[in-house]
Amino acid sequence: MKKQSTLKRALALGMSATMVGATLAGCGGSASSTAATSTETASSATTEAEATTDSDKPFAGTTLTWYTTLNGNVSDNFANLGDTPWAKYVEEQTGITIEFQHPTQGSEAEEFAVMLASGEYPDIIEYTWTTYSGGAGAAINDGVIISLDDYIADATNLSKVMQEHPEIGKMIKSSGGNYYCFPCLRGLESPNKTEFSSGFLYRADALKELGFDQVPETIDEWEEVLRAAKAAGYSKPFTTRKEWVKDVWSAAYDNWGSFYVDDGVVKNGLIEDSRKDFIQKMADWYAEGLLDNDWMQADKKSTQTDFVSGNCILGYAPFGQGLGNYTKAMMEADPNFKEDYIQAAAPVTSTKGKNAKFSKMNNIYDQSGASAAISSQCKNVKAAVWLLDWLYSEEGQICYNFGIEGESYEMKDGKPVYTDLIMNNPDGMSVAQALAAYTRASTSGAGIQSEDYIDQYYAQDNQKKALELSMKTDMGEHMFPPTSVSEENQDRYSEIMSQVKTLADEMEASFICGTTPMSEWDSYQQKLKDAGIEEAVQMMQEAYDTYMAN
Secondary structure, three states, X not given: OOHHHHHHHHHHHHHHHHHHOXXXXXXXXXXXXXXXXXXXXXXXXXXXXXXXXXXXOOOOOOEEEEEOOOOHHXXXXXXXXXXXXXXXXXXXXXXOEEEEEOOOOOOHHHXXXXXXXXXXXXXXXXXXXXXXXXXXHHXXXXXXXXXXXXXHHHOHHXXXXXXXXXXXXXXXXXXXXXXXXXXXXXXXXXXXXXXXXXXXXEEHHHHHHOOOOOOOOOHHHHHHHHHHHHHOOOOOOEEOOOOOHHHHHHHHHOOOOOEEEEOOEEEEHHHOOHHHHHHHHHHHHHHHOOEOOOOOOOOHHHHHHHHHOOOOXXXXXXXXXXXXXXXXXXXXXXXXXXXXXXXXXXXXXXXXXXXXXXXXXXXXXOOOOOEEEEEOXXXXXXXHHHHHHHXXXXXXXXXXXXXXXXXXXXXXXXXXXXXXXXXXXXXXXXXXXXXXXXXXXXXXOOEEOOHHHHHHHOOOHHHHHHHHHHOOEOHHHOEOOOOOOOHHHHXXXXXXXXXXXXHHHHHHHHHHOOOOOHHHHHHHHHHHHHHOHHHXXXXXXXXXXXXXXX
């Protein structure tokens, strides 16, 4: 293992987490940072030699350790993923005992960095490998995970997926051309419904009361609404989580604050001229009180509180735990409140009547879902490959999306349909919590999300409409593919982008909050260039060209 290189990357990951606020943080709850073992697991001393030879369970009796963050919808009811019905069912069907290990919620990025620096890894590591410093190829070179090239033929189910959808195979290869993970996939072809999960939410009843007959499409139209809402007493006309504020509005200026592609040319919106106009608008909104003045601290909990309590007329949130939970909470609080009082709006566009150029859209395989890789210290690689590949089998995919037949779903007209255990949980679990207990489709992990899952998850009429509206975007034509720079450029790229991200996060927040005057914009842009952002764009152009040529 290249310990010096790994330690350097680990320190970079830890510093980044400290400075930008742990971008990989989970949602709510808490969990122990040590491994907690499922109540039905066998002894960890079980060896490969003790495994049975059952053809359906060729590695029965084997124990594997699996590192993954604990989703908030799981931790609300379970201290460990291994305690969920989903995990116990997987163990039952495969014969493999899984010991899940979780970092402390809220400290995921820092503890991942500590794990890397320690040089001691579990058998399986679930992580958003596209965000690893230097890319997945660097994780292989650092000795953290292994290349799957010698094992992919044994992964018959995943191999079949890649044969039928060759683009998937390209996505899960490192810049050096090595397979490296069992991916979290949002469907198999783009665009599809599973690529969309959040959007603008507004109080439709309030919009009408303020005299607006049409739903705004452009930022100028929304500004008029927000000003009217401010005058009417809404203390925070618009609010959302701090990490989303810029991405959901920059599209109004055909700007995107990261790498994207225009007709084969790679760009980064941080240094495009349109970025200044966008940041100026956010600064104006902040000064006028249209943008939540606490936006730098806003999170999932505060956003829900402000929306449900009537502090804001417009927010941005997920369609499940956001729109679904907001609607439920407001209807419970007020029996006269109706579902259609909360509606979704299409992504903001620069040109009325046209799709937004950019929006928060997920790629089939992207940075929003953690995928499973096999560590360099895995004690039984073949068992790990078999287990992870099982999740792409017909049985495994149903388990991933729907859980356990007769409990969480039943077959009706040839399709799995959720039972009331999921949709109207008798123990008071929300739909999101119940899904997280019996499936993994709504959280993350190795598997393929099904449109049948999302159609049922978004059961409310306003959720179904929200999903339809969120697809009014051309983002799919501009997303940078899930690849990384070449191995020789990885260290330099990581160095550049660490500086760029820190500088951009600090300076743009300072401009918006009025701490730094917009007259300093040109100086800020020069600092980005001095940090090497143009060099990074060129590296990404080369990576894009290589990806497209393969």
